[in-house]
Amino acid sequence: MKQDLFQAPDYFLMDELLSDEHKLIRDAARDWVKRDVSPIIEEACQNAIFPKQILSGLADVGAFGPYIPTKYGGAGLDHISYGLIMQELERGDSGVRSTASVQSSLVMYPIYEYGNEEQRLKYLPKLATGEMMGCFGLTEPNHGSNPGGMTTNIKDMGDHYILNGAKMWISNSPFADVAVVWAKNDAGRIKGVIVEREMEGFTTPETHNKWSLRASATGELVFDNVKIPKENILEGKDGLGAPLGCLDSARYGIAWGAIGAAMDCYDTALRYSKERIQFGKPIAAFQLQQKKLAEMITEITKAQLLTWRLGVLKNEGRATTAQISMCKRNNVEMALNITREARQILGAMGITGDYSIMRHMMNLESVITYEGTHDIHLLITGLDITGESAFK
Amino acid sequence: MNILVCISSVPDTTSKINFTENDSKFDENGIQFVINPYDEFGLTKAVMLKEQNGAKVTAIIVGESSVEPVIRKALAIGADQAVRINMKPLDSFSTAKEISNYVSENPFDLIIAGKESSDYNGGAVPGIIADMLNIPFVNACNGLEIEGNEVTLNREIDGGIEKIKASLPIIIGGQKGLVEESELRIPNMRGIMTARSKPLNIVEANNPMTMSKSIQFEKPAAKGECKMVSSDNIDQLVNMLQNEAKVI
Numbered sequence: 001m002k003q004d005l006f007q008a009p010d011y012f013l014m015d016e017l018l019s020d021e022h023k024l025i026r027d028a029a030r031d032w033v034k035r036d037v038s039p040i041i042e043e044a045c046q047n048a049i050f051p052k053q054i055l056s057g058l059a060d061v062g063a064f065g066p067y068i069p070t071k072y073g074g075a076g077l078d079h080i081s082y083g084l085i086m087q088e089l090e091r092g093d094s095g096v097r098s099t100a101s102v103q104s105s106l107v108m109y110p111i112y113e114y115g116n117e118e119q120r121l122k123y124l125p126k127l128a129t130g131e132m133m134g135c136f137g138l139t140e141p142n143h144g145s146n147p148g149g150m151t152t153n154i155k156d157m158g159d160h161y162i163l164n165g166a167k168m169w170i171s172n173s174p175f176a177d178v179a180v181v182w183a184k185n186d187a188g189r190i191k192g193v194i195v196e197r198e199m200e201g202f203t204t205p206e207t208h209n210k211w212s213l214r215a216s217a218t219g220e221l222v223f224d225n226v227k228i229p230k231e232n233i234l235e236g237k238d239g240l241g242a243p244l245g246c247l248d249s250a251r252y253g254i255a256w257g258a259i260g261a262a263m264d265c266y267d268t269a270l271r272y273s274k275e276r277i278q279f280g281k282p283i284a285a286f287q288l289q290q291k292k293l294a295e296m297i298t299e300i301t302k303a304q305l306l307t308w309r310l311g312v313l314k315n316e317g318r319a320t321t322a323q324i325s326m327c328k329r330n331n332v333e334m335a336l337n338i339t340r341e342a343r344q345i346l347g348a349m350g351i352t353g354d355y356s357i358m359r360h361m362m363n364l365e366s367v368i369t370y371e372g373t374h375d376i377h378l379l380i381t382g383l384d385i386t387g388e389s390a391f392k
Numbered sequence: 393m394n395i396l397v398c399i400s401s402v403p404d405t406t407s408k409i410n411f412t413e414n415d416s417k418f419d420e421n422g423i424q425f426v427i428n429p430y431d432e433f434g435l436t437k438a439v440m441l442k443e444q445n446g447a448k449v450t451a452i453i454v455g456e457s458s459v460e461p462v463i464r465k466a467l468a469i470g471a472d473q474a475v476r477i478n479m480k481p482l483d484s485f486s487t488a489k490e491i492s493n494y495v496s497e498n499p500f501d502l503i504i505a506g507k508e509s510s511d512y513n514g515g516a517v518p519g520i521i522a523d524m525l526n527i528p529f530v531n532a533c534n535g536l537e538i539e540g541n542e543v544t545l546n547r548e549i550d551g552g553i554e555k556i557k558a559s560l561p562i563i564i565g566g567q568k569g570l571v572e573e574s575e576l577r578i579p580n581m582r583g584i585m586t587a588r589s590k591p592l593n594i595v596e597a598n599n600p601m602t603m604s605k606s607i608q609f610e611k612p613a614a615k616g617e618c619k620m621v622s623s624d625n626i627d628q629l630v631n632m633l634q635n636e637a638k639v640i
Binding site: 062 | 461584
């Protein structure tokens with residue numbers, strides 16, 4: 001892997017829309033990624049190994065629950081700060097950002113929003129420091145875009161519950177200490193359950209041979225008559241709206257993260273195009289390469305503006321599920337298109353591990369599918385503007 | 393022990409440098425400012441000394457409100473408090489005079505400045521402060537140890553290192569070696585949050601006066617084209633170095 005020479009594009013002077021503290025937080029995450037992620041991430045991906053050594057660094061830069069109040073170990077920051085951290089992490093690698101997204105939005109968020117005070121105090125401070133890692137179980141082998149059809153269930157046994165079922169495509173599952181799992185109760189209502197690693201009957205087989213997110217650990221959650229104490233139920237909210245609330249938060253982070261991946265590819269391609277000489281001049285001087293680069297920075301700038309506005313709305317508590325869907329969908333597709341154009345600018349060099357482009361490209365193939373597929377997000381917008389559901 | 397770290401706000405080293413007003417003024421448009429790298433070595437050393445032996449670290453900067461992000465970063469890295477002297481830095485003399493004024497009313501045991509700032513490379517501020525305060529000054533330090541009231545310093549000299557002993561109070565011009573690059577600190581979230589409540593005192597400038605003025609800036613001439621010489625044609629290389637480049 002070549003030295004990380006990343007310089008962030010800011011064509012519309014977006015920095016002027018950020019506070020000094022936003023920039024301090026963003027720059028700290030950026031510096032950390034340059035120092036601790038860039039030098040190791042390519043090898044981790046090539047070998048499909050999750051780089052556990054970065055967990056304490058992720059906690060240090062505030063990647064675990066930055067918007068959770070300080071009382072519970074979070075940093076009490078706003079949502080733009082959270083977004084900026086996700087942007088910088090994904091600039092390094094989508095897998096690193098995924099680990100932080102899951103911990104923050106899918107584990108800490110539901111425990112904070114739907115958990116009681118005892119649960120908050122028991123889990124959140126340890127999750128914030130990375131001493132405890134978590135994962136989130138919603139998707140099942142037969143229920144992806146239709147999570148409401150889940151078959152994982154809990155049975156009330158009087159003084160405890162019994163959990164049965166299986167979840168699939170779960171980031172962090174192979175090493176998670178706790179899992180926030182969604183299961184139907186006897187009445188068919190979806191409830192949140194905190195499952196702990198050492199509970200009998202709970203296993204987490206790893207998913208191997210991925211061509212994407214290779215530096216992030218993915219696996220299953222299998223529950224075979226797992227005895228769940230009653231105090232491990234998230235009583236604050238139930239029904240499908242509860243896990244979907246978590247996904248709103250995670251998708252918001254992805255919208256920012258995708259910009260990071262796009263910025264990295266644009267920056268790499270721009271630098272390469274100025275250095276690569278063909279026909280006696282840098283390829284940046286040729287119109288076809290300029291078209292690619294000019295369109296990239298245009299799309300990145302549009303996404304930056306869209307996402308900053310979404311951040312402002314989220315800070316004001318006004319961001320809707322549909323707005324978050326639109327932003328996630330737009331930004332991930334934008335980033336994926338940029339990886340492909342950037343790869344072309346680098347020619348054959350673009351397919352090697354000397355550059356980050358192909359790694360970003362393969363990662364984004366997951367990102368465009370997880371947390372709501374590209375198609376489903378389109379239907380969410382469709383439903384929002386027409387009032388007609390086209391899901392089924 | 394009271395340590396004062398002098399911080400300068402400088403353009404990021406990757407910035408594109410341009411000038412305005414007939415090349416007499418630096419164009420700050422679109423420039424990202426950072427802690428002067430030489431000062432950052434000193435700041436990190438001061439924070440380490442605090443952690444090892446206990447000390448109070450104050451970071452001081454001369455500048456208008458636009459430099460506050462830089463001094464906030466110093467607080468996030470570990471300084472206990474910050475002082476901003478509210479004036480646009482005009483030259484080395486005025487900057488040194490304002491810092492000296494502050495120090496004469498608020499004494500420090502150890503003052504660490506960078507050996508120079510990476511923008512104007514004046515390298516004069518700590519020396520002038522030393523003169524104004526009548527305290528010892530050691531420049532280009534790449535090693536610092538303190539025991540009681542005694543300071544042992546390594547100073548870079550041509551082809552080697554000079555070891556110096558001195559007593560507090562003292563001012564040094566620091567550089568890489570005070571700490572290594574790998575020891576420089578990225579502010580962590582706890583530091584950033586703590587920095588919110590650390591005091592940043594704004595002190596009005598006393599009587600800014602300059603002894604010099606920049607008239608014009610000129611960028612280095614563009615590099616000439618690279619001429620390649622075959623490795624088996626040493627005579628041609630020597631001839632070119634002698635007669636064209638005139639370097640031997």
